[in-house]
Amino acid sequence: MNEAIVTENLTKVFGNFTAVNELNLRIEHGVCVGFLGPNGAGKTTTIKILTSMLRATNGNAYIEGVDVGINPKEALGRVGSVVETPEFYPYLTPVETLTYLGKIRGIASNQLLERIEHVIGEVKLQDWKDKRIGKFSKGMKQRLAIAQALLHEPPILILDEPTTGLDPRGMVEVREIIKLLKTEGRTIFMSSHLLFEVQEVCDKVAMINKGQLLTYDEIEKLANLAEVVKVEVQILSPITPEQVKAIQDFNSVKNLVVYQPHLFVVELEGREPEKAELLANIQNVEGISVTSFRAVGTALENLYMSMISDSI
Numbered sequence: 155m156n157e158a159i160v161t162e163n164l165t166k167v168f169g170n171f172t173a174v175n176e177l178n179l180r181i182e183h184g185v186c187v188g189f190l191g192p193n194g195a196g197k198t199t200t201i202k203i204l205t206s207m208l209r210a211t212n213g214n215a216y217i218e219g220v221d222v223g224i225n226p227k228e229a230l231g232r233v234g235s236v237v238e239t240p241e242f243y244p245y246l247t248p249v250e251t252l253t254y255l256g257k258i259r260g261i262a263s264n265q266l267l268e269r270i271e272h273v274i275g276e277v278k279l280q281d282w283k284d285k286r287i288g289k290f291s292k293g294m295k296q297r298l299a300i301a302q303a304l305l306h307e308p309p310i311l312i313l314d315e316p317t318t319g320l321d322p323r324g325m326v327e328v329r330e331i332i333k334l335l336k337t338e339g340r341t342i343f344m345s346s347h348l349l350f351e352v353q354e355v356c357d358k359v360a361m362i363n364k365g366q367l368l369t370y371d372e373i374e375k376l377a378n379l380a381e382v383v384k385v386e387v388q389i390l391s392p393i394t395p396e397q398v399k400a401i402q403d404f405n406s407v408k409n410l411v412v413y414q415p416h417l418f419v420v421e422l423e424g425r426e427p428e429k430a431e432l433l434a435n436i437q438n439v440e441g442i443s444v445t446s447f448r449a450v451g452t453a454l455e456n457l458y459m460s461m462i463s464d465s466i
Contacts, residue, residue: 156219158183158310158341159204163213166199166365173199175365176213181343181358183309186336188352188359188373189345192462196365197345198237201314204343205235217310234303235312239319240295244288248279248298251287252305259306273301277331293324300331311335313344317351329355349455359454363462376457385420385429387436388446393418397439404435419450 159181166174174196181187189197202208204215206226215222217229242251249270256266274283277297287295296316303311316332317325332355335342346352352359352373359376361368369376392415401420402410406428409421422428433447 156183157181157216158218159343160216160219161200161204161213162216164200164203164210164215165212166196166203166208167211173365174203174210177362177365177367179360179367179370181341181360183341184339185358186332186342186356187344188356189343189362190347190349190352190359190458191345191362192347195347195362197347197362198314199365200362201235201237201312201343201345204312205233205237206230207237231306232308233310233312234300234306234308235314236296236299236303236316237312237314240299242287242295242298245286247285248274248283248287248301251298252302255302256305261306269305269307273304276304276334277301278327291321291324293320293327296320296324296328297331300328304335308340310341310343313342315345315347317346317348325351349458353454361458361462368462373454376454383422383425383429384450385422385432386417386446386448386450387420387444388417390416390443390445391441392416394441397442400439401436404432407432416445 157180159179161177161179164174164177165172177196177200189200191197199208203210204217204222206222206229210223218232220229220232222229246254252270252273253266256269261269274280277300279294279297279301282290282294287298290298300313300316313332317328320328329351332342332344344356356373358370358372360370393412398410398412398418401407406422406424407420408423410418412418420432422432429449433444436442437444
């Protein structure tokens with residue numbers, strides 16, 4: 155088994171609810187993978203199984219070929235993780251906290267101080283390393299959580315929605331750190347429900363819904379699979395029911411939603427030629443004068459929404 159992370163028919167059942175349903179996923183070494191899905195899709199449950207916080211009902215999970223269920227200590231020695239909201243003793247400093255955690259992990263004293271300085275630099279907390287954590291923002295605590303995950307030099311980093319609950323500045327700071335860690339050749343597996351975040355940071359995407367894998371591929375390839383685009387159209391006069399019906403009858407139009415009397419969005423099956431044809435057809439509808447015509451959303455967003463809808 156050459157992959158960094160593997161799940162085979164991974165299943166987790168809570169009473170009558172199946173959170174993860176025969177999930178099969180193989181993640182190569184050295185890639186940054188976005189684990190994408192709506193809230194309740196099974197992302198956190200999968201990550202908790204991979205990090206030995208939960209036991210699978212059926213199936214297996216492997217970290218670099220080591221079965222997490224059978225040899226959790228060996229498997230987790232290869233992983234750094236941040237799962238759920240990090241909490242630290244508020245009266246300790248980052249250096250004190252990382253020293254304590256490093257000793258628990260068994261890092262040799264003659265190496266520990268060097269490792270602490272290195273990871274604090276990686277997460278850009280040098281100016282705060284001797285300040286009490288109780289004074290930290292959520293974003294700074296999240297960066298410290300990533301530092302502790304890196305302390306033992308793991309080849310694999312698992313992050314569960316690392317920017318959730320952060321303000322815009324904190325989100326940017328955490329994403330920049332993840333981009334930096336990518337350049338070091340680590341395997342990064344990060345869950346998210348934010349499409350723009352995954353597109354900005356990750357190389358590949360694993361889409362999940364209702365505990366099942368929908369697709370796993372490179373972002374560019376998935377974006378090219380998108381067959382439905384959304385076009386926002388603004389017009390001079392309020393749209394009438396007759397005009398709505400005329401546009402809905404055009405070739406390639408899948409749906410039309412009126413948001414305001416002068417604004418509507420068309421779901422169109424196709425790409426640039428179909429968009430050009432749509433614009434020409436709308437302009438030929440009696441009584442319509444187009445003032446604005448633009449695509450909204452990204453190809454990945456459209457594919458994601460299509461796949462999530464199909465899986466419901």
